[in-house]
Amino acid sequence: MAKKQFLLLASLLLVLSVFLAACTGKDEKDGAGEKEPAKPDTEETDGGDDEPAEENPNAGLDFPLEVSNKAEAMEDGEMTVAMVTDTPFEGTLSRVFYKGTFDAEIISYFDESLLATDGDYLITNDGAAEYELSEDNKTITLKIKDGVKWHDGxxxxxxxxxxxxxxxxxxxYTGTRYTFMIENVEGMPAYHNGETTEISGIKVxxxxxxxSITYTEATxxxxxxxxxxxxxxHHxxxxxxxxxxxxxxxxxxxxxxxxIGFGxxxxxxxxxxxxxLYERFDDYWRGKPALKQLVLKVVNSAAILEALKKGDVDLASIPVDQYEKAKEIGNIELLADIDTAYTYIGFKLGKWDDEKKESVTDPNAKLANKLxxxxxxxxxxxxxxxxxxxHGLRFPATTLIIPVFSSFHDSxxxxxxxxxxxxxxxLDEAGYVDVDGDGFRENDKGEPFVLNFASMSGGEIAEPLAQYYIQQWGDVGIKVQLLDGRLHEFNSFYDMVEADDPKIDIYQGAWGTGSDPDPSGLYGxxxxxxYTRYTSEKNDELLKAGTSLDAFDADFRKDIYKQWQExxxxxxxxxxxxxxxxLMGVSDRxxxxSIQPGAENARPWKWGVSK
Structure with missing residues (x-):
């Protein structure tokens, strides 16, 4: 590493005291394979444990997935869960309309899917409904079990x-979840275009x-x-x-x-x-929950370890920069697993066409040159x-299908x-050279080339980390500056990115992938x-093939996703x-x-306290 890069990294370490994080119980969500934006280092979806050792140098990290306290849960216990963030939650508490990780977490405690999922994120009949799939794999029928009630009875x-x-x-509908699995329902495009008031593929x-839900294409x-x-x-x-x-x-x-929900x-x-503030739902279909009351509260990332130490909270995600200090706290246990999420740098390449409801790539975008x-x-x-x-709890990302999906991630x-x-x-090959001798490159037309970089606020490390990337780009002659000269709050950041704010050239974001390896919900x-608005016919072709009837053949689907990753x-x-x-910090009471996907104790209704 160049000397000045090392010095810059050293300066980052000096201020490394807090980082972006959001608490989650890692419980099942909705069985919908939902994908959602997150803070660059938040955790908002179920994690997995299938990691290729050759790609992850820390694959041998040995963390428990379940608490060691085996005592009986006390009757009418109370628990406090921390939402570790330096920004307020938005508060759109509907699965159909919410956008970000914090609202998803709030929803997860009072609502759920009709279908449960197992450790491989595949639907099972252990949820509030049982399913049956037709022989041609095009129609799925769900039957709701007896006694499943909304909170109003x-x-x-x-x-x-x-x-x-x-x-x-x-x-x-102006939300973000009209994706392939919705559009693929028979008759949905006609309904979505206002040509009919009925969805022909859904029967009650x-x-x-x-x-019963019938799909146009089996997938x-x-x-x-x-x-x-x-x-x-009715509500x-x-x-x-x-x-x-x-x-x-x-x-x-x-x-x-x-x-209301039925969780x-x-x-x-x-x-x-x-x-x-949540209260126990005594008529919950699985049985009476162990806790009488659960509180979810926002806790600043700088204060979370002290809150755990004092017993003010029982459960919290821990910013990984605080791992060494967290190990010294005697009244908590640390659990960890590979997450279904990754951070990324996005390049703005076009606009969203609201009339056509699709991305349109601009061949003249500032970053149109892939070199x-x-x-x-x-x-x-x-x-x-x-x-x-x-502290070994992150490792370099290589492709856009995460290692958790071990059948499809190609290391x-x-x-x-x-x-x-x-x-x-x-850059030389692209014709981007320093014309005026100021140390920064002009574009291939000899014009000034300056990029606006949007990144999120959160903790003391957020800006130094963004500045580190800016410095590294500067070291190869690319002039990059923070948008508006500052970081932006989580909600306003994603508002700007989603709206294709013309001031944004590049941005640092994060995705929670959900349980479905199909990447079309993020890149279709x-x-x-x-959000990058990248499109190509080859991208369309591969994404369609990855969810086609042929993709029921695991080898075919694996090959398609290898081509897509390439x-x-x-x-x-x-x-x-x-x-x-x-990384989760859990009180010893x-x-x-559990944080193991599909585990019985990964579901909030089982959680309890022993004292």
């Missing part, structure tokens, strides 16, 4: 799941206990990416009859102040942006960042790693989450930076708690 109906699809596909039984994603989270039509109002509008639902107290705890009180994007990836020393800043692909000379050679032409390494619409472990 009303039964959960098959038509409530239909309502989720009616909202997601509604012509006026007369007793409102069964629902293996039905086993890991089906949307199975219902919406209480929030019916948009299909004109009782309410889509805009009224999004701003309604019914999803912001007094939301183990019901929302008793919300202090906007700060805390949520420049490749050079910027080679210029980043992610291995040093991972080793020096993260043999040669992705860029830090190589300053290679970066310089690529019609995916609202495709394409994205070549095209670099985003440069993945780090894969990660997530907590029982029946």
């Amino acid at each position: 009303e039964p959960v109906k098959a038509s409530d799941l239909l309502y989720s699809y009616q909202l997601l596909g509604h012509p006026e 039984s007369e007793d409102d206990k069964e629902i 293996p994603s039905v086993m890991s990416g089906i949307w199975a989270a219902p919406t209480p039509r 929030i109002g019916d948009v299909t009859t004109g009782e309410v509008t889509m805009e009224e639902i999004v701003t309604s107290d019914k999803i912001r102040v007094n939301p 183990p705890y019901k929302v008793a009180k919300i202090v906007p942006g700060e805390s949520v 420049v994007r490749q050079a910027m990836w080679y210029a980043m020393d992610n291995e040093t960042v991972a080793k020096e800043l993260y 043999s692909i040669e992705a860029p790693s830090y190589d300053k000379e290679k970066a310089i050679a690529l 032409r019609t995916a609202a989450f495709n 394409l994205m390494v070549e095209e670099v619409p985003v440069a993945p930076t780090l894969y990660r472990y997530y 907590v029982v029946n708690y």
Whole structure:
């Protein structure tokens, strides 16, 4: 490493006292394979433990996945969970309409999917409904079990799941979850385009206990990416009859102040942006939850270790820079596992066409030349960042399919790693040279080339880390500056990125991948989450093939996703930076708690305290 890079990294270490993190119980979410934006180092989805040793130098890290306290849970216990963040939560508490990781966490305690998932993120019949798949794999039928109730006592109906699809596909839906598994429902495109008021591929039984969903194309994603989270039509109002509008639902107290679900705890009180008080739902379909009360509260990342030490909170994600200090706290246990998430640098390459509902790539975008994007990836020393800043709990990312999906992640692909000379050679090849002798390159037309970099605030390390990347790009002659000269708060950051703010050229983001390896929800032409706005016919072709009938053949799907990973390494619409472990601090009084995917104790209704 160049001397000045080492010195810069040393300066980062001096201020390394807090980092971005968000608490999660790592419980099942909704069985929908949901993908969502996150802070660069937050943990918001179920983790996995299948990691290729040759790619992860820390594969031997040995953390427990479940607490060691085997005592009986006390009756009517209370637990406090920390949401570790330096920004308020937004508070759109509906699976259909929420956008970010914090709201997803709040929802996870009071609502759930009709279908449970196992350790491989595949749907099972252990949830509130059982499923049956047709011989041609095109129709799935769900039957809701007896005794499944909303928190107001009303039964959960098959038509409530239909309502989720009616909202997601509604012509006026402005959310981000009209993705492949929704669009693939038979008749959904016609409904979405306002050509009909019915979704022909969804049928509800007369007793409102069964629902069948028929897909236009059979896809293996039905086993890991089906949307199975219902919406209480009777509670929030019916948009299909004109009782309410889509805009009224999004701003309604019914999803912001007094939301309901059918999960183990019901929302008793919300202090906007700060805390949520949950009370036990005695009629929960799985049985009476162990805890009488659960509190979720925002705790600043700088204060989380002290809160755990004092016993003010029982459960919290721990910023990995605080790992060494966390090990010294005597009244907590540390659990960790590989996360279903990664951080990345995104390159703005186009705009979202709101009329067509698709991304449009601009061939004249400032970063249209892929050689420049490749050079910027080679210029980043992610291995040093991972080793020096993260105590072995991060490791360099290579492709956009994470190692957790071990059947599809291809560790043999040669992705860029830090190589300053290679970066310089690529920029020279692209015709980006220093014309005026100021140390920074002009573009291939001899014009000034300055990039605005958007990154999120969060802890004391956030800006130094962004500045480290800026310095490394500067070392190869690319002038990069922070957008508006500062970092931006989580919600406003994603608002700007989603709106394709023309001031943004590059940005640092993070994705929670959900449980479905299909990447089309993040990188497809019609995916609202495709924030770079990269499109190509080859990308369309491979993403479609990866969810096709042929993809039921595991070898075929593996080959398709190998080709897709190679394409994205070549095209670099985003440069993945780090894969990660997530680290949980758990009070020694907590029982029946696990972070292992699919485990019984990974579900909040089992959690308890022994004293």
